[in-house]
Amino acid sequence: MASHDITERERGARCCADGVTLSLSMAEAQQVSDDLHVLGHPVRLLILDVLAQYAGKVCVCDLEAAVPVKQPTVSHHLRLLREAGLVDAERHGPWMYYFIRHEALEALRSRITRMLALFEG
């Protein structure tokens, strides 16, 4: 084989050549990653699903009925959703009524959508 023939090594010569550019900063990646984490649990998805249907009228016992975990676990997931700003709650007598914070959910949705769009051909 003549030395000017293209070898495997030469063909791959682009490899590791110049600096790879990113359209996502580390901070953005971290933010979206946090977003995805909050959503990334079946129980939390089901909770949001219920909340979306019975806007402003859902007490914890309704949520307990909808998911296959015990009450302290429901409470735990509600706290995570609340800390993420996706839901909030009001007390009415003995009950807590949870509801979706639509602006926050919309913002999160838009961040995720924008990120997914980056990956499209």
Add this chain to the structure above:
Amino acid sequence: MASHDITERERGARCCADGVTLSLSMAEAQQVSDDLHVLGHPVRLLILDVLAQYAGKVCVCDLEAAVPVKQPTVSHHLRLLREAGLVDAERHGPWMYYFIRHEALEALRSRITRMLALFEG
């Protein structure tokens, strides 16, 4: 207070009343949750970002340069992405060239988008 007045307890009387309906099945919630997990790490997001820009031309060393973790960790994340079907790779000489599987990414994107749409007012 007359006994027919609305008490806190009565006002909340809807609580726990009838069966709450879900538009998401447990299996669907689990599927989307898995989807979100694969995406839910900054390093994997950055990897997908790079792959999206240099379609079919990215060797592992390029990816190593783009993310703040060591080579075995890059390899680990690539494996997760691959097992999820989101990327695949071809060997060219000593190098592995990774690329996005766009149909798979599109399917995932559509599942996530559909789910987020459920939660909109």
Add this chain to the structure above:
DNA sequence: ACAACATATTGACAATCTTCAATATAGATG
């Protein structure tokens, strides 16, 4: 065959997440 390189795998460790029983808090009722 050997040396040099690119990538994958293994194994270990630390950190984080999920769950639940037990317990605490808070409001409503008698």
Add this chain to the structure above:
DNA sequence: CATCTATATTGAAGATTGTCAATATGTTGT
């Protein structure tokens, strides 16, 4: 105030995840 109900918090145990050093595997050029 005593008690009941609804929800939150605590603490502990197990599972999962992220990371890397060390090592293995596979490829190329000598």
